[in-house]
Amino acid sequence: MTATSIIGRYVGVAIAVPDLTSAVKQYSRLGFVLSDRSHRIEWGAEVATFGFADGSYLELISGVDTSKRNGAAIATFVERFGARTYLSCFDVDDIGAAYDRARASRIDIVGPPQLAPESVGERAEMLWLKPAAMGGAFTQLLHLHHGPRRFEKTTPGTRPFTQVLVASDVDSTLVTLTALGASANPSYDVPDWGLRATVFELPGDTNVEIVVPTDTARPRGAALQRALDSGRPGHYMTTFEVDDVDLLAERFAADGVATLGPPTDSPVQSPWGKCRQLWVHPAESPGTFVQFLTRLSRPAEPYS
Missing domain, CATH: 3.10.180.10 (2,3-Dihydroxybiphenyl 1,2-Dioxygenase, domain 1)
Structure with missing residues (x-):
């Protein structure tokens, strides 16, 4: 990144689906190798992750606990749109600087940065841009404290x-x-x-x-x-x-x-x-x- 740049690489995409098992089978047919399947308890979501060697990823997500805010939001999203890309993610070196830049530039954001829940398994901070800020695309800025994610299984090439x-x-x-x-x-x-x-x-x-x-x-x-x-x-x-x-x-x-x-x-x-x-x-x-x-x-x- 340049000295004035906040946004980093395009690091991941999360796709909301109604049936996680079925969607995993379909993406596996395309050659993507499943790296992990986990329950994000704090969010009320089930997640299947297809990781890549450089730490980037494709995630399939399903809202399974609508008593949790995120689980309810994902389930409502799927009910309204069907399977659809939920958010794209870009890494940042400094989440505080990203938050300050977004506020100074009057970019619509969900709120201040948040720590990732423990069930994610990574120390990370996240900031979300509202869809209106990106032409309809819900967007996450992500800072991983210990560098790019590492996956035991990745999709080669x-x-x-x-x-x-x-x-x-x-x-x-x-x-x-x-x-x-x-x-x-x-x-x-x-x-x-x-x-x-x-x-x-x-x-x-x-x-x-x-x-x-x-x-x-x-x-x-x-x-x-x-x-x-x-x-x-x-x-x-x-x-x-x-x-x-x-x-x-x-x-x-x-x-x-x-x-x-x-x-x-x-x-x-x-x-x-x-x-x-x-x-x-x-x-x-x-x-x-x-x-x-x-x-x-x-x-x-x-x-x-």
């Missing part, structure tokens, strides 16, 4: 790379990310897809991407507009970087995992250079639209 948002209020989202110290690349149009994208490159070689529809005659533009029209702004797609997306596509075909077609080359406007991309059919990944991506030239430092 895979990590969260980008959280894609379709924002109900693009300007407020840009203001929030900028106020937290993130820097945006110039926005670019992808006419063939009917959308405009703005990418914030974050530490840890991760990103947040904000997309808006520009041409609803195009399938992708139309899908984004449907998300907005149906009251589902915010989290739209989670992108995972993998070692070889073409080999992954072959495995999916052999295992009967539905995709939206074979891997394709990225648009020339992509800020990550030439990539190969594969989209999983939404029915295969309850709660989020999943994209797998392989950059044909990527940083030398491995993540697995």
Whole structure:
């Protein structure tokens, strides 16, 4: 992070689901390796964690005790929306500084930082940004006292790379990310897809991407507009970087995992250079639209 930056890498995503066991089976079919399944007693939630070698994670959560505030909130969320991304998480070096920056910038927050409950198993402090601050995406800023999480079992050659948002209020989202110290690349149009994208490159070689529809005659533009029209702004797609997306596509075909077609080359406007991309059919990944991506030239430092 730079001296003025508060927000760190995109470190995790939590997806609320009505049936945790069923969702674990579906995400396991996509190649994700289950690291842990736990009961967050203080929150009234059951959590299944798919960890990655760099300490990032994908979590599936289910509210099982509605007498607890968090359990009730998750259960109500699922009742209203079905399986859906609940929050995305970004690490911070100093949670107090993040809180001060958020207040000074008038960013909508839930309240002051809180310590993670003992059942999490990590000494951590958390600060939540209200969905209105991020275009509809509930967002957590996280400070882990002892560094990145460590998992005995991880998914090889895979990590969260980008959280894609379709924002109900693009300007407020840009203001929030900028106020937290993130820097945006110039926005670019992808006419063939009917959308405009703005990418914030974050530490840890991760990103947040904000997309808006520009041409609803195009399938992708139309899908984004449907998300907005149906009251589902915010989290739209989670992108995972993998070692070889073409080999992954072959495995999916052999295992009967539905995709939206074979891997394709990225648009020339992509800020990550030439990539190969594969989209999983939404029915295969309850709660989020999943994209797998392989950059044909990527940083030398491995993540697995």
